[in-house]
Amino acid sequence: MMDSIFSRSLQSGLAGFGCFLFSLHAEQAVSATNSVARAHYASEFRAQLSNKILPYWFNTAIDWTNGGYILADDAAKQAPPATEKWLVGQARMIWGFAHAHIHGFSTPERNYLKAAELGYQFLTTHFLDREFGGYYWATDLQGQPVNQHKIIYGEAFVIYSLVEYYRASGDARALNQANVLYHVLQRRSHDSRFGGWVEHFNRHWTPILKPSPEAMVEVGGLKSANAHLHLMEALTELYFVTHDPEVRRSLDEALKINKTWFYPKQAGRSCFHRQLDWKPVDRPESAGLSYGHNVEFAWLMLRAEDALGLRRSWGHFEAHINHALRYGYDHSRGGLYSRGFDDQPAIDTDKIWWVQAELLAALTDALKHQEQPDWSAALELLLRFISKYQAGPKDGIWLDTVAADGTPKVTGLAHHWKANYHDVRALVKFTDAFNSGH
Numbered sequence: 001m002m003d004s005i006f007s008r009s010l011q012s013g014l015a016g017f018g019c020f021l022f023s024l025h026a027e028q029a030v031s032a033t034n035s036v037a038r039a040h041y042a043s044e045f046r047a048q049l050s051n052k053i054l055p056y057w058f059n060t061a062i063d064w065t066n067g068g069y070i071l072a073d074d075a076a077k078q079a080p081p082a083t084e085k086w087l088v089g090q091a092r093m094i095w096g097f098a099h100a101h102i103h104g105f106s107t108p109e110r111n112y113l114k115a116a117e118l119g120y121q122f123l124t125t126h127f128l129d130r131e132f133g134g135y136y137w138a139t140d141l142q143g144q145p146v147n148q149h150k151i152i153y154g155e156a157f158v159i160y161s162l163v164e165y166y167r168a169s170g171d172a173r174a175l176n177q178a179n180v181l182y183h184v185l186q187r188r189s190h191d192s193r194f195g196g197w198v199e200h201f202n203r204h205w206t207p208i209l210k211p212s213p214e215a216m217v218e219v220g221g222l223k224s225a226n227a228h229l230h231l232m233e234a235l236t237e238l239y240f241v242t243h244d245p246e247v248r249r250s251l252d253e254a255l256k257i258n259k260t261w262f263y264p265k266q267a268g269r270s271c272f273h274r275q276l277d278w279k280p281v282d283r284p285e286s287a288g289l290s291y292g293h294n295v296e297f298a299w300l301m302l303r304a305e306d307a308l309g310l311r312r313s314w315g316h317f318e319a320h321i322n323h324a325l326r327y328g329y330d331h332s333r334g335g336l337y338s339r340g341f342d343d344q345p346a347i348d349t350d351k352i353w354w355v356q357a358e359l360l361a362a363l364t365d366a367l368k369h370q371e372q373p374d375w376s377a378a379l380e381l382l383l384r385f386i387s388k389y390q391a392g393p394k395d396g397i398w399l400d401t402v403a404a405d406g407t408p409k410v411t412g413l414a415h416h417w418k419a420n421y422h423d424v425r426a427l428v429k430f431t432d433a434f435n436s437g438h
Contacts, residue, residue: 034376035434038367041383042435045427052396053427054100056413057420058110061093066142068122069093071419075392075399076411084138084146086416087127088217091157094119096420098161098168103428113168120165123158124177132204133184137216148203152189153217153227155181159234163241178238182247190250191223194277196257199227209276222273222281225262225290229297232258236304248308255304263297265316267323268343270294288341291328292355294320295336295362302365314369321366324359325378330404334381335390337404350409353398354422356386361426364433398423 061069071089072082097116106112126143127135129150135158138147162178165171188205189197199222200208200215208220218224232254239247261278263270270289273281298320302312328337328346336359337346363379366372389406390398392413400418401410412418 034371034380035436037380038434039436041387042431042433044387046431046435048391048396049100049424049427049431050105052394053424054105054112054420055110056395056397057093057096057424058112058115061414061420062115062118063122063141064118066122067118067125068143069119069419070141071414071416073414074412075397076408079412079415082141084140084416085122085143086138087135087151087154088157089416089419090119090123090127091154091161092419092421094123094161095157095164096424098164099425099428100420101168102164103432116165116168120162120171120174123161127158128177129203133188134181134201134205136203147216149208149214149216150188150201150203150205151216152185152197152199153224153230155185156227156230156234159238160230163234163237166241175241179242179244182235182238182250186246186250191276195253196223196228196278197231198276199224219273219283219286221276222286223261223276223278224273225258225271225293225297228254228258228262229293229300232304233300236300236307239307251304252308255301255308258297259301259313259316263294263301263320265319267294267320268327270320288339288347290339290355291324291336291346292338292352292358295324296358299358299362299365317362317366321362321375325374329378330385331378331381333405334378334383334385335404335406336382349404350401351385351390351404351406352401353390353418356382356390356398357422357426360386361429364426364430368433 060073061071063070068085068090070082072079094116097112097119100106101113101116122143123135126139129136129148134150134155136145136147137149137151137154139145159178159181162174166175166178185197189199189201191198198207199218200220202208208214210221212220214220218226232251235247235251235254239251261274271286272288272290273286275281298317302317305312324336327343328340330337335351336355337349338352338355339348340346359382363375363382366375367379385406386398389402392399397413399408399410400412403409
């Protein structure tokens with residue numbers, strides 16, 4: 001009798017172990033399939049970067065006459081000729097070309113370090129305010145200032161671009177200029193009473209403390225998730241290369257502010273703006289959240305924590321990724337929607353190029369950390385959607401905005417806000433992570 005019970009128990013145990021092995025092999029097979037698919041996409045995207053995307057920016061955007069970059073192109077119609085150069089676009093282009101050079105894309109025909117240098121020289125010659133510090137918001141095509149306001153959103157991208165140009169070139173002057181600008185911002189815009197940074201100023205650093213067209217980006221008199229996110233992004237890279245204790249304190253502050261006030265772990269409570277004292281804002285224009293900024297924050301938060309030597313906040317990261325995929329993701333066609341409210345379905349289902357790029361970057365970090373079926377399925381659909389609808393077949397440049405079904409809505413390829421930054425960064429990140437042949 002005991003032998004019979006033991007035999008049945010042994011058989012049951014062996015059967016269970018067999019199921020475990022089958023499940024393990026099935027998971028390994030799925031993982032191997034995912035790895036092959038990602039490697040294929042990574043190889044294709046690296047080829048596109050080499051042969052289409054980066055050559056497009058080199059061939060069309062560089063102003064060989066005056067320096068800097070002219071951003072005015074459209075896939076469907078003749079774009080209006082550019083008359084100005086804006087700080088944010090110029091800085092992003094410097095960053096993009098420097099990043100391309102660092103990652104081995106320069107060739108004898110297209111030297112991306114030289115392309116970055118042309119932008120760096122134009123930036124420091126024409127945008128830099130040598131009298132009052134900081135960088136102007138806009139110049140004309142020749143470099144004459146036409147908007148001398150100091151907008152922290154744009155200043156953050158200057159720091160970001162100067163650090164990347166320093167990495168690419170080894171030019172210590174660029175790093176010194178990034179440090180100088182950091183100290184100007186600390187002196188002029190840091191809010192010593194409530195923390196964070198005031199965002200809008202005239203040339204002389206008098207703050208603009210009420211809504212005004214002069215603010216250019218976000219809302220005068222408010223603190224924004226957008227500017228504080230990109231300032232954190234810039235401080236992260238500055239601290240990585242300087243290890244300056246003052247920069248560390250500022251980065252730590254920016255990280256905590258973003259995690260507390262703008263992108264809390266309860267992702268549905270994310271917001272666009274806060275009062276200067278962090279109280280909520282009841283303006284209709286400030287209502288809701290941006291799925292793109294939420295997922296961008298998620299992976300930039302990890303990057304900031306790496307710089308600071310902190311344990312990665314995977315729970316916070318996953319909360320934002322999963323919230324975006326639950327409420328803001330198109331699970332039938334792929335792609336991340338633009339805006340929503342709380343824990344409710346998206347209200348704006350447009351698919352904007354930079355939003356797709358930031359989800360690609362975030363899912364890259366997510367799946368390098370842990371294989372999860374929901375993340376893997378979302379990545380596969382996203383890659384298909386981008387390849388079919390967002391990326392142009394001729395040059396691989398992503399359209400500004402398409403509808404939920406992929407129909408083009410805004411066909412801009414290059415403009416003041418659209419440079420070689422979001423999508424190039426995401427594609428390089430993805431290809432570096434999953435291209436087994438690179």
